[in-house]
Structure formats: structure tokens, C-alpha cells
Amino acid sequence: MAGELGHFALILALLFALAGAVAPHIGAVRNDATLMAFADRSVLAQFLMAVTAFAALTYAFVTSDFSVVNVATNSHTLKPMLYKISGVWGNHEGSLLFWVLILTLFGALVSWRGRKLPLRFRSRVLAVQSLLVLGFLMFILFTSNPFLRLDPAPLEGNGLNPLLQDPGLAFHPPMLYLGYVGLSVAFSFAVAALIEGEVTPLWARWVRPWALLAWVFLTGGIALGSWWAYYELGWGGWWFWDPVENASFMPWLAAAALLHSAIVVEKRDALKSWTILLAIVAFSLSLLGTFLVRSGVITSVHAFATDPARGIFILAFLAVVVGGSLVLYAWRAPKLAPSGLFGIVSRESALVVNNIFLSTFAAVVLVGTLYPLFVEAFGAGQITVGPPFFEYAAAVLMSPLIVALGLGPVLAWKRGNISRAMQVAFPALVVAAVAGLVLVWQNAGGVVMTAFGLGLAVWLITSVFLEIAARIKLFRAPAKALTGLGKITRAQWGMSLAHAGVGVILLGITISEAFTSEELVVMAPGDTVDVAGYSFTFEGVAPVAGPNFTAVRGFFTVREGERVITSLTPEDRVYSNPAMNTTEAAIHPLFSGDLYAVVGEATGAGRWSVRLYFKPMISALWLGALMMMIGGILSLSDRRLRVGSPTGKKTAAQAGEGASA
Amino acid sequence: MNRFLPLAIAGLLVVLFLGMMLSDRNPQEIDSVLIGRPAPAFSLSSLADGAPALTEADLKTGEPLLVNFFASWCVPCRAEHESLMELAGRYRVPVIGIAYKNERDKAIGFLNELGNPFSKTGLDLDGRVGIDWGVSGVPETFLLDGDGVIRYRHWGPIVGDSLEARLLPELEALR
Numbered sequence: 067m068a069g070e071l072g073h074f075a076l077i078l079a080l081l082f083a084l085a086g087a088v089a090p091h092i093g094a095v096r097n098d099a100t101l102m103a104f105a106d107r108s109v110l111a112q113f114l115m116a117v118t119a120f121a122a123l124t125y126a127f128v129t130s131d132f133s134v135v136n137v138a139t140n141s142h143t144l145k146p147m148l149y150k151i152s153g154v155w156g157n158h159e160g161s162l163l164f165w166v167l168i169l170t171l172f173g174a175l176v177s178w179r180g181r182k183l184p185l186r187f188r189s190r191v192l193a194v195q196s197l198l199v200l201g202f203l204m205f206i207l208f209t210s211n212p213f214l215r216l217d218p219a220p221l222e223g224n225g226l227n228p229l230l231q232d233p234g235l236a237f238h239p240p241m242l243y244l245g246y247v248g249l250s251v252a253f254s255f256a257v258a259a260l261i262e263g264e265v266t267p268l269w270a271r272w273v274r275p276w277a278l279l280a281w282v283f284l285t286g287g288i289a290l291g292s293w294w295a296y297y298e299l300g301w302g303g304w305w306f307w308d309p310v311e312n313a314s315f316m317p318w319l320a321a322a323a324l325l326h327s328a329i330v331v332e333k334r335d336a337l338k339s340w341t342i343l344l345a346i347v348a349f350s351l352s353l354l355g356t357f358l359v360r361s362g363v364i365t366s367v368h369a370f371a372t373d374p375a376r377g378i379f380i381l382a383f384l385a386v387v388v389g390g391s392l393v394l395y396a397w398r399a400p401k402l403a404p405s406g407l408f409g410i411v412s413r414e415s416a417l418v419v420n421n422i423f424l425s426t427f428a429a430v431v432l433v434g435t436l437y438p439l440f441v442e443a444f445g446a447g448q449i450t451v452g453p454p455f456f457e458y459a460a461a462v463l464m465s466p467l468i469v470a471l472g473l474g475p476v477l478a479w480k481r482g483n484i485s486r487a488m489q490v491a492f493p494a495l496v497v498a499a500v501a502g503l504v505l506v507w508q509n510a511g512g513v514v515m516t517a518f519g520l521g522l523a524v525w526l527i528t529s530v531f532l533e534i535a536a537r538i539k540l541f542r543a544p545a546k547a548l549t550g551l552g553k554i555t556r557a558q559w560g561m562s563l564a565h566a567g568v569g570v571i572l573l574g575i576t577i578s579e580a581f582t583s584e585e586l587v588v589m590a591p592g593d594t595v596d597v598a599g600y601s602f603t604f605e606g607v608a609p610v611a612g613p614n615f616t617a618v619r620g621f622f623t624v625r626e627g628e629r630v631i632t633s634l635t636p637e638d639r640v641y642s643n644p645a646m647n648t649t650e651a652a653i654h655p656l657f658s659g660d661l662y663a664v665v666g667e668a669t670g671a672g673r674w675s676v677r678l679y680f681k682p683m684i685s686a687l688w689l690g691a692l693m694m695m696i697g698g699i700l701s702l703s704d705r706r707l708r709v710g711s712p713t714g715k716k717t718a719a720q721a722g723e724g725a726s727a
Numbered sequence: 728m729n730r731f732l733p734l735a736i737a738g739l740l741v742v743l744f745l746g747m748m749l750s751d752r753n754p755q756e757i758d759s760v761l762i763g764r765p766a767p768a769f770s771l772s773s774l775a776d777g778a779p780a781l782t783e784a785d786l787k788t789g790e791p792l793l794v795n796f797f798a799s800w801c802v803p804c805r806a807e808h809e810s811l812m813e814l815a816g817r818y819r820v821p822v823i824g825i826a827y828k829n830e831r832d833k834a835i836g837f838l839n840e841l842g843n844p845f846s847k848t849g850l851d852l853d854g855r856v857g858i859d860w861g862v863s864g865v866p867e868t869f870l871l872d873g874d875g876v877i878r879y880r881h882w883g884p885i886v887g888d889s890l891e892a893r894l895l896p897e898l899e900a901l902r
Contacts, residue, residue, distance in 0.1 A: 339730075343733060346733075347733070350737070354740075357744070361744070361748060363744060363747045363748055374748060377748050378745075378748060381741065381744050381745060381748065384741065385741045388737050388741075389734070389737055389738065389741070392733050392734040392737055393734060395730065395733065395734070396730045396731050396733075396734050399730040400730070436740070436743070439743060439744075439747055440743065442747070443743055443746055443747060447758060448758050
């Protein structure tokens with residue numbers, strides 16, 4: 067019954083989306099307020115229907131209703147409740163329903179928080195959003211219906227891929243989807259602005275919180291995914307430059323560029339056409355990611371079971387959405403001439419530099435990801451583009467970005483002075499150089515890149531502190547510094563925290579890549595192996611039984627000198643439904659780094675192959691990502707930037723220079 | 728920047744994707760590097776009692792033949808078995824079977840149950856010969872010419888139209 071209810075709700079949502087995508091435009095042309103206002107009601111109805119459908123599918127998963135094909139193929143009665151629920155979005159059909167749920171939620175939020183937007187503009191935005199909902203609903207209903215029935219119903223389901231039965235991964239996809247779909251709002255705003263042929267500083271003010279929100283979710287989603295890879299896949303890596311990882315990284319880069327370029331639109335009424343293009347491109351890259359995962363054109367650990375009809379449908383949808391918006395862009399771009407000017411040395415210019423490097427990097431990642439396809443299409447055989455390419459590109463493109471990142475916030479708006487900015491940032495340069503040189507001094511040879519990376523990270527973190535110090539006049543008027551600290555807005559704290567987060571991530575990457583100790587050994591019970599000054603003693607193994615798996619659990623005692631630090635219990639699990647082998651690495655974080663142990667296969671005579679690591683500073687990666695997210699949220703919570711609560715020109719001016727950066 | 732440039736790039740990508748999807752390709756399939764080279768040297772004991780060991784010399788017979796890697800634990804092997812029977816029977820191609828990471832008794836049981844299409848067999852218990860041949864999983868089937876040179880590799884089970892559409896034309900070209 068719930069299944070049919072959900073199915074029916076989807077059909078109703080489709081009808082509302084169809085009406086909502088068309089009526090407001092007619093209303094805008096005829097200047098008919100009733101038709102335009104229909105957009106608000108339509109998105110609310112779409113949202114309610116999507117909630118109903120999603121609830122119906124969740125109910126079917128929770129009650130293990132195997133008469134629903136989707137539940138039978140992806141769930142199992144013995145699965146813990148958390149994974150029954152995460153199973154709803156852990157498969158192709160359910161994840162699409164989740165997309166639609168978020169898409170309609172954001173539509174409803176724009177309608178609710180955007181009451182102060184001019185009716186005409188708001189209805190255009192919501193109509194574009196409805197069009198996206200319509201496309202996804204058609205995709206679901208025609209090719210990927212999650213409510214199809216199975217008769218007779220099997221007694222037991224097939225279960226969820228065991229790799230996905232993990233708390234980190236239960237929340238990784240929803241976070242990413244929130245990010246991907248969040249970019250749809252920026253897209254809808256951009257298309258609406260193109261239709262209206264006008265981009266104002268106020269427009270940027272409305273768009274920026276949405277871009278920021280999407281970026282925060284993408285950051286969280288990517289960080290969770292890499293954390294999962296780090297502790298679940300069991301070889302100590304955290305990023306693989308896999309096509310689908312790249313597909314999530316490209317929208318992140320574009321969103322990061324977008325939320326910075328929107329500042330220039332808001333402050334200086336310049337970069338308008340570029341910002342619009344970024345909003346379109348950011349969402350297009352999200353759609354591209356969806357396409358790559360579901361069409362089967364590339365192979366990846368992330369790929370869903372694929373079906374050619376689905377691939378063709380998404381490609382057609384992609385062509386309509388991306389092609390349509392870019393045609394609109396090509397037609398309207400000449401109208402979007404800038405009115406404001408800024409000097410070559412200015413905060414605006416620094417933001418332009420940021421945009422050049424971020425978008426170039428996104429383009430390079432795109433080329434690297436699709437290059438094997440091009441080569442194959444032209445019949446030149448099969449190749450793969452691996453980490454060396456991407457790492458080289460990251461080093462070349464991100465280094466100048468980080469140098470500029472340290473300097474940018476110190477520059478004045480409109481007309482800055484590079485020597486004055488350098489006065490503030492100079493100590494950071496000295497500290498960075500010293501940090502790099504100390505490293506070279508200690509390990510001569512082969513550490514130039516490490517020293518360089520460390521220097522950049524220290525430069526960035528130090529200059530963030532110096533910028534705050536300069537803002538509160540710590541050195542010039544120390545007595546008043548504390549009052550100055552109170553005057554710093556949340557948006558400014560957010561900026562500083564997010565920028566420092568980039569530095570912390572860089573620190574984590576540089577140190578963990580350069581100084582990880584790794585031992586691949588065969589151990590018998592009682593053996594001890596020394597890794598980076600920590601002695602790992604293998605105590606033996608014991609069998610363990612879980613709800614839907616059996617496992618071999620290894621026991622290690624880790625000592626530093628004579629002192630016992632911790633015991634590590636990695637597992638090698640064999641899941642029954644579906645039959646699959648997974649490793650559960652045991653990780654003990656210390657302040658200086660992670661102790662990491664994996665137990666592998668038995669090699670006979672009571673001996674086991676094990677892998678032991680000490681990974682210094684690796685936690686900084688996720689700490690940095692967390693700082694970026696908190697920075698984004700702080701900035702969002704700033705009164706003057708709250709999601710969709712636009713203020714008039716007057717308050718925008720009062721907000722003052724130097725804010726919301 | 729030219730305002731038509733983004734549109735042009737997007738258009739190009741759509742054409743690329745469409746071409747890749749309409750073409751008959753499997754992205755998981757990796758081209759074999761052994762095409763055009765003689766089969767790697769090996770020596771495997773036969774599944775049949777008392778039969779001599781199977782070596783690369785058995786592959787140079789002056790006529791085209793197939794080498795099939797299979798295992799009793801492999802479900803797709805079960806699915807393609809009928810095609811192998813047909814190749815050996817109707818099309819009169821010698822098919823050599825190599826049991827990959829399979830216990831001897833189980834491999835023999837598999838052939839007793841489904842019928843034996845193989846003229847000769849070998850047992851690759853530890854999978855080393857599979858590694859030399861670049862086998863990424865079972866089943867995989869190699870087509871060799873009369874001189875024992877590998878001419879074609881069929882990745883995955885020979886099911887559906889892949890016998891008629893892919894394997895047989897390659898075979899006919901050699902005959």
C-alpha cells in the first residue's frame with residue numbers, strides 16, 4: 067500500500083512540477099501576478115509529494131517489504147536499522163528520489179525565505195527549479211522507479227554491499243547530494259537572471275548564501291568520503307583521483323570560485339557574466355558527476371549498476387539543462403556589462419586571481435578525468451590518467467593560489483597597496499621560509515617539495531593570524547585590541563577559519579605524505595615490529611560473529627618504549643549477504659599522528675600478513691575540512707548573510723566595506 | 728572570453744558521451760597486451776588421469792584453437808558452457824580448458840556435470856599461469872592461430888550474441 071502511495075505521490079509531484087515550470091513564465095510575460103504566485107504553491111506541493119514518496123520508500127525499507135523490487139535487491143532483514151535506512155539512498159533509484167527530495171526542499175526554502183525577492187524574479191527562479199524537478203521525476207518514473215513490485219515476494223533480500231555498511235558512508239552520499247543539489251539554486255538564480263537580462267549586486271547577495279551552503283555540504287561530503295576510504299579500504303590512502311571522486315571535486319572547486327566571485331559582483335558590480343557562467347558550470351559539473359556514475363561510460367568503484375536507457379536519458383537531460391542555459395548565456399552575456407571598476411592591486415583582483423586558479427584547476431581535473439575517453443573514442447587505445455598528473459597540476463596551480471590567499475584578505479577593496487599589504491604579511495613569509503629551511507636542514511636531499519608544501523601551509527596559517535591582528539590593531543594599539551576582537555563579524559571569522567582550514571589540510575597532506583612509516587610483514591603471535599618508534603606486538607587472532615558477518619579479529623599491543631599506548635583490533639570481515647570480504651582497519655589517533663593496523667590473510671602455520679602504519683598529522687586533513695565547514699556555517703549565520711534573507715541596497719551599503727569577504 | 732565557448736565545449740562533451748554509450752564497449756574490459764604475441768610458456772598437470780602435462784607446445788597445432796580459463800565456482804562459466812560445447816561440437820574448434828584457482832576434484836565434477844568440451848585440460852591451482860596470461864577474472868577465452876600466437880581475447884562469458892557477433896568472425900578470419 068505504501069508503495070502505491072509513494073508512486074502516486076511521484077506522479078502528482080510530476081504534474082505540479084510541469085505546471086510550476088510553465089505557468090510562472092506565462093505569468094511573467096503577461097504580467098499576471100496570480101500566475102506568477104502559483105510558483106510558490108507549486109514548489110510547496112512538489113515538496114510535500116516528494117516527502118510522501120520518500121517516507122513511503124523508507125517505510126518499505128524499515129519494514130523489509132520485499133514485495134518492492136528495490137527493497138528486495140538492496141536490503142536484508144538482518145541488517146542493522148541504520149543501514150536499512152541508509153539503504154534507501156544507497157542504491158540508484160532511492161538516491162534519485164533523495165535528489166528530488168532535496169531539490170524540492172530547496173525550492174520550498176527559496177519560496178519561503180525569499181519572500182522579499184521581487185515576485186517576478188522569484189517566480190522565474192522557482193520555475194527553473196521546477197523544471198529541474200520535472201526532469202528528475204521523469205527520469206525516475208520512466209527508467210528508475212523505486213516502487214516497482216515483485217510477485218511473488220521473496221522471503222529474504224539480497225542485502226547491501228558490505229563496504230557501504232558503515233556509519234561514515236551512511237552519511238557521505240546525503241551530504242554530497244545536498245551539496246550537488248544546493249548548487250541547483252545558484253543555477254536557477256543564474257538562469258532566471260539571464261531570462262530577465264539583469265544581474266545586480268543584490269542578485270549576488272541572494273545567490274552567495276546558497277553557493278556557500280552547497281559548498282559547505284560538498285566539503286563535508288568529500289571529507290566524509292575520504293575518511294571512509296582511509297579507514298575502510300585498509301591501505302592507508304584517502305584520495306585516489308578516481309573519476310567519480312574528481313566528479314565531486316570539480317563542483318567543489320567551481321562552488322568555491324563562485325562564492326568568491328559573487329563577492330566582487332556584490333561589492334563592485336563587476337565580473338557579472340563570469341559569475342553567472344560559474345553558477346551554470348558548477349551545477350552542470352554536479353550533473354556530469356551523476357551522469358558519470360550512472361551511465362557506465364567509465365569504470366569506477368563508485369559506479370551504480372548501469373543500464374544504457376538510463377545513460378541516454380541523463381545525457382539528454384544534461385544536454386537540455388546545460389545546453390539550454392549556455393545558449394541563454396551566449397545570447398544574454400553581452401547585456402551584462404560591469405559598472406564598477408577596481409585597480410590591479412586590490413582585494414577584487416585577488417579574488418579574480420582566486421577564480422582563475424580554482425577554475426583552471428577544475429578544468430584540468432575535467433580534462434584529466436575525460437582524457438582516457440577521448441583517447442579511446444579516437445581509437446588510440448586505452449590509457450588511464452593517474453595521480454601523478456593530478457598531483458602535479460595541484461602543486462602547480464594551488465601553490466600560487468595559496469600565496470595569493472595569504473595576501474588577499476590583507477589588501478584593501480578597490481585600490482589596494484601591495485607594499486602596505488606586504489608589511490602586514492611579511493612576518494608570515496619569514497616564518498614560512500624558516501619552517502621550510504629547517505626541514506631541508508634536517509633531512510638534506512629529496513625533501514624540497516615537502517619543505518615547499520610546509521612553507522606554504524605555514525605562510526597561509528600565519529597570515530590568517532596576522533590579518534586578524536592587523537584588523538584589531540594588535541600591534542599598533544594593543545590596549546584596544548580586545549574590543550576590536552569583539553567587533554569582528556561572524557563572516558570575517560568564517561573567512562579566517564576557512565582559510566586557515568586550507569592551510570591545516572595542506573599541512574596534513576604534506577607531513578603525512580612525506581613521513582608515513584609503513585611495514586608490510588608476516589607475523590606470528592608474540593612477534594613485535596617497530597614502526598616509527600612504536601612497537602606493535604601481535605597477540606594473535608580470534609573469530610568474531612556480527613549480525614550479518616563473521617570476522618577474524620587481530621590483536622595488537624602498541625608500546626612506546628615500555629609504556630603501553632593502546633591495543634588495536636583490526637578485523638577481516640566476511641559478509642554473508644551478499645558474500646563479500648571487507649577489511650576494518652584499527653586506528654588509534656595520537657596527537658602526533660595515527661597508529662593504523664590492518665590484518666590480512668593467514669599465510670599458514672599460525673602466521674598472518676599484516677600491515678602497520680604510523681601516519682603523522684593525517685588527522686589534520688579532516689580537521690582542516692571541519693574548519694572550512696565551520697567557517698562556512700559561521701559566515702552563513704552572520705545576520706547580514708543569512709540564507710535568502712535579502713536586504714535592500716541601503717543595508718547593503720551600511721554593511722560596510724571589508725565585510726562578508 | 729568568447730561567449731559561445733562554453734556552449735561549444737558542452738556540445739563536444741555531449742557528442743563524446745553519446746558516441747561512447749552507443750558504441751559496443753565495456754568500460755571494465757581492458758585490452759589484452761598479449762594480442763599478436765606467442766602464448767607465454769607454462770606447464771600444467773592435466774585434469775585427466777595419466778594424461779601428459781599441458782604446455783605451450785600443445786598450442787601450436789597448425790590450426791586455430793581456443794584456450795578457455797574456467798572454474799567450477801564461477802557462475803558466468805556455467806552460463807557460457809553451452810557456447811563452449813557448441814564451439815567444440817558444431818564448429819569443430821579444439822578448445823583447451825584451464826581450471827583457474829580450482830580444486831582438481833571440483834573442476835572434474837563441474838565437467839562431469841555439464842559435459843566436457845575440452846580436448847585437453849590443465850590445472851592452474853595457484854593462478855600463476857592466469858597471471859602470465861593477464862587473466863583479470865574467469866571466464867576468459869583466448870583465440871590462437873596455428874603458430875600458437877594469441878589473436879583475440881574474449882573478456883567475460885561467451886553468452887548472448889557474443890559468440891556469433893564477436894568470437895566466430897575472429898575465428899573465421901583465421902581459418
